[in-house]
Amino acid sequence: MAENEPHLLDVDLLTAAVPHARLAELRRREPVSWQDAESGGYWAVLKHADVLAVSRDPALFSAEAKGMQLVDYTDQLPTLLSLDPPRHTEMRRRVLHAFTPKVVRELEPRMRAIVRATFDKVARRATCDFVQDVVRPLPLEIVCDVLGVPDEDRARVGDWADLLAGSADPEIASGGKTGTQGAIEFGTYAFQLAQKNDPARGETLIAVLKNAELDGEQVDLMSFCGLFVQIAIAGNETTRSTLVGGMLELIQRPEALRALREDPKRIPSAVEEMLRWLSPVHYFRRTATRDTVLRGQKIAAGDRVVMMYASANRDEDVFREPDRFDIARAPNPHVAFGFGEHFCLGAALGRLEARVFLEELLTRFAAIELAGEPVRLRSNELNAWKHMPVRLVPAS
Numbered sequence: 131m132a133e134n135e136p137h138l139l140d141v142d143l144l145t146a147a148v149p150h151a152r153l154a155e156l157r158r159r160e161p162v163s164w165q166d167a168e169s170g171g172y173w174a175v176l177k178h179a180d181v182l183a184v185s186r187d188p189a190l191f192s193a194e195a196k197g198m199q200l201v202d203y204t205d206q207l208p209t210l211l212s213l214d215p216p217r218h219t220e221m222r223r224r225v226l227h228a229f230t231p232k233v234v235r236e237l238e239p240r241m242r243a244i245v246r247a248t249f250d251k252v253a254r255r256a257t258c259d260f261v262q263d264v265v266r267p268l269p270l271e272i273v274c275d276v277l278g279v280p281d282e283d284r285a286r287v288g289d290w291a292d293l294l295a296g297s298a299d300p301e302i303a304s305g306g307k308t309g310t311q312g313a314i315e316f317g318t319y320a321f322q323l324a325q326k327n328d329p330a331r332g333e334t335l336i337a338v339l340k341n342a343e344l345d346g347e348q349v350d351l352m353s354f355c356g357l358f359v360q361i362a363i364a365g366n367e368t369t370r371s372t373l374v375g376g377m378l379e380l381i382q383r384p385e386a387l388r389a390l391r392e393d394p395k396r397i398p399s400a401v402e403e404m405l406r407w408l409s410p411v412h413y414f415r416r417t418a419t420r421d422t423v424l425r426g427q428k429i430a431a432g433d434r435v436v437m438m439y440a441s442a443n444r445d446e447d448v449f450r451e452p453d454r455f456d457i458a459r460a461p462n463p464h465v466a467f468g469f470g471e472h473f474c475l476g477a478a479l480g481r482l483e484a485r486v487f488l489e490e491l492l493t494r495f496a497a498i499e500l501a502g503e504p505v506r507l508r509s510n511e512l513n514a515w516k517h518m519p520v521r522l523v524p525a526s
């Protein structure tokens with residue numbers, strides 16, 4: 131790493147833009163690259179095959195040891211993402227049923243209804259914010275449905291999820307609101323919700339989580355809250371940024387937008403390309419449990435190992451013309467949803483939300499134009515936008 135160069139997960143670097151040219155150069159020169167950071171150094175894993183290798187070996191590259199974020203995890207809330215097998219396998223099994231293909235498919239009419247109601251609200255406006263007014267309601271309502279959050283609490287849940295995802299952004303974490311405080315409030319809310327014995331909630335995730343066991347013990351309060359909060363955050367911002375960033379690409383490529391309008395069957399592969407292109411989650415981290423070697427690079431026990439999804443998703447050994455946005459790309463083995471043990475539980479849900487949203491959008495509006503500069507979320511975890519002014523022209 132050159133002197134005075136920001137490390138690859140520097141928040142200001144990633145807020146400005148993902149440094150694709152630098153990542154490409156590093157993939158050639160130093161594919162497992164040491165990065166010095168204030169919170170301690172780490173190995174950035176840049177090649178697709180190496181991201182797969184790290185993901186598929188939780189015994190060697192542990193999520194549980196120090197968590198999956200760059201800063202060492204100390205409170206050990208057993209969220210799914212920060213557990214290794216066998217605890218992870220057991221916990222994941224408990225929540226899997228809420229994300230089966232059948233359950234997800236059945237949500238499609240509800241998704242269409244949410245999107246149509248949202249479009250009704252913005253259709254007559256001269257301009258609107260594509261992030262907040264147009265995209266945000268869909269993933270928020272759906273994740274609240276899945277979790278079993280009552281209607282009257284959804285606005286608060288949305289605000290907490292935004293605060294936690296945007297805790298490094300002064301526009302969001304301001305006026306005394308901090309990510310830590312938000313996490314405590316949100317976790318407390320989750321607990322209070324679980325305490326309410328509401329039979330109407332039936333088999334929602336809250337009911338299931340509340341009764342789940344881990345290591346033969348009832349899941350404790352902290353674990354329950356950790357899982358609830360994690361799913362609420364995971365289900366929101368990632369789907370939102372896929373649609374916002376994806377639409378931004380389409381606005382700049384009218385021929386691709388036209389192709390989707392002419393043949394909506396192309397939407398699913400366009401969604402995959404949006405995921406590859408954007409990598410809505412910048413990274414997840416593991417910790418080496420013993421000395422090892424990755425692509426010739428020695429890694430010591432205890433070292434931080436960071437999987438850089440955006441780099442893996444532009445790896446020229448896997449993707450032809452990786453810097454071309456190609457809505458028909460096939461095959462498209464991107465790792466935007468991760469891989470292996472922790473492969474995104476909400477992948478089918480996120481994909482369906484994206485397809486339904488785009489189908490409805492392209493039917494309802496004849497044109498979508500930028501009406502101002504998009505504003506990015508300040509974050510080194512999520513590749514996201516917080517505002518994108520647009521003009522939506524209804525189809526006649």
Ligand code: HEM
Nearest residue numbers: 210211364365368369410467468469472473474475476480
């Ligand atoms: C569409 C955009 C989404 C993207 C890009 C995304 C990305 C990811 C990534 C990269 C991981 C980690 C995978 C790994 O470590 O190998 C993950 C895990 C997870 N995601 Fe997503 N996600 C999305 C949508 C969702 C939705 C809609 C939900 C739920 C409502 C969700 C829930 C989860 C959960 C619970 C995990 C943890 C799984 C585990 O540790 O076993 N995600 N996601």
